[in-house]
Structure formats: C-alpha cells, structure tokens
Amino acid sequence: LVRESSSRLNLRNDATRDAHQKLLLTLEQAEKDPRVRRLRLESFLLAPVQRVMRYPLLLEALLKYTPEDHPDHDDVALALSISGSVATEVDRKSEELMNRQRLAELQSTFDWAHLLGGVQLKLDTFTKLVGQRKFVRKGPLRKASSGKHLYAILFNDFMMITVSDRRGGVWCYEPYRLPIQTYDMLARDPVKDQFELVNLKNGEVLQLRADTAAEASDWVKDIMKTANYCYEVMCEALRSGIQVSKVKSVISPEARNKILQGSKPTSIGKRH
Numbered sequence: 617l618v619r620e621s622s623s624r625l626n627l628r629n630d631a632t633r634d635a636h637q638k639l640l641l642t643l644e645q646a647e648k649d650p651r652v653r654r655l656r657l658e659s660f661l662l663a664p665v666q667r668v669m670r671y672p673l674l675l676e677a678l679l680k681y682t683p684e685d686h687p688d689h690d691d692v693a694l695a696l697s698i699s700g701s702v703a704t705e706v707d708r709k710s711e712e713l714m715n716r717q718r719l720a721e722l723q724s725t726f727d728w729a730h731l732l733g734g735v736q737l738k739l740d741t742f743t744k745l746v747g748q749r750k751f752v753r754k755g756p757l758r759k760a761s762s763g764k765h766l767y768a769i770l771f772n773d774f775m776m777i778t779v780s781d782r783r784g785g786v787w788c789y790e791p792y793r794l795p796i797q798t799y800d801m802l803a804r805d806p807v808k809d810q811f812e813l814v815n816l817k818n819g820e821v822l823q824l825r826a827d828t829a830a831e832a833s834d835w836v837k838d839i840m841k842t843a844n845y846c847y848e849v850m851c852e853a854l855r856s857g858i859q860v861s862k863v864k865s866v867i868s869p870e871a872r873n874k875i876l877q878g879s880k881p882t883s884i885g886k887r888h
Contacts, residue, residue, distance in 0.1 A: 632724070668706050671699040716740055718751040722769065731778060731791045743773045745799075745849055745860050753838050755831070756780065760810050760823035766792055768824075768835075772842055773798055777822075793822075798846035799866060802876055803839040806832040813839070816867050819881040847872070 675696040767780040778789040826832040
C-alpha cells in the first residue's frame, strides 16, 4: 500500500507527502540490511498469515494417514476443524483490513467534497443497502469518441467517474458524472477494448475505452457482478416493504436483459 501510494496516487497534504517519503527511505535502508536476506517488508508481514493457512493442509494430511481406531484420530480431526475455522476468520479479517486501507487511501487521495458538489462523503462506512462499503476496482478509462481521459472508481454501492488531468506533475480530478448507484447501472459486453456503461436512472449510455481488451473485460465483469448483487438486494428490500434511499421501484429483470442486448434504456423505462 505504501509503495503503490508513492508511485500511482497523489497525496494532497504536504506533511503527509513528507512523512511518506521518510517512511520509504527508512524501508529502503532496512531492506539493505544483510540480516533481512534481501526480503522486503511485505514478506515478513505475510509470513504469520501464510503459516496459519498451512496448518489445515498439514492436519488434513495427518488425518488422512491416522487410522480411525488410533487414539489421536479424534484430536487430529478436532484440530483440523479448529484450524480451518481460524484460517477462514484470518482470511476474512485480512480482506476487511485491506478494504479499509484502500478506502482510507481513496479518502485522502480524492477531494470528495469537490467531486460531489460540496457533499462530504465518508467512504469507510456502513451502507443501508449492502452493509459495509467495499472497494471493487479503480483505474483509468477514456471516452471512446473523444479520447478524453477519465478515472473511474467502483464500490459495491456506487461508481464514480471523474475527468483526470495532469497539472504540474500532479493528477487532478474533476467530476464527470454524478455517482451512479450500482443497482441502476449495467455494462454491455466489450468489443475489443471498448464497452458501454448504461445508467438506468437517466438512460445515458457512456461509451468507454480501457487500455486493453483484457481490462475492458475485467471492468464489465466487476461492474455486472456488483450491479447484479446490489439489484437483487434492492429488489428483496422492496418486496419486503423496506424503502432504501427513497427508491420506490427498480427496472424489471426482463427490461434489464433487453437493455444488455442493445435496447435503448429510455424505451424500456417501466419500473416495478
């Protein structure tokens, strides 16, 4: 996270940038120490987690070769069950911590009040619809027609698209569109490095281009996975009589499929 911030993201606070550079310098000096055997900090941080993940494999192999009538069989089986539960919890907590780190990084990198027209947004928060906000993906895109540089950030509850511009060696971001709620968006299958992002709320279709065909495909997969999940949760909430964010209806599944196949969003505006 520290290295990525240095190479790819802008730290807007001078004090933060200075502290970040000092930390990088300290890391570089420490990694030259012969006692660390040329290993990076990441290797030492991962070692305890990797060890916990190996215990279930070791115990599974041990149980396989322990006869059922052996006095240690039940204890090994119990140890395997406990180690599996611990490994699952460690994995869950690691993902949760990584998500919070990414949200904190994005919170400090972007001026969200500027992007949202003065609205203060706390990224690391619990949403009414999908629970804890989660980061999904981010990266540069371009408008297919004009080549305008964009930068998109996808969360599990909304997607933000900004206009990116490098000024004086620093990337600056301006709002390009209002945030799109994930239950109100679709992404059509890509054609080479291009794909279409559909805003179901206003019927707009954005033609976007990624750097490669593989990245375009990954964007579409992540958008659709997020959109489908959020849409199902919203539908279930509406069926249960629960109103979220003043939403009273959503577009029907049949209409969503037709739009994915190329129909104009404005011609299938029926919601249920």
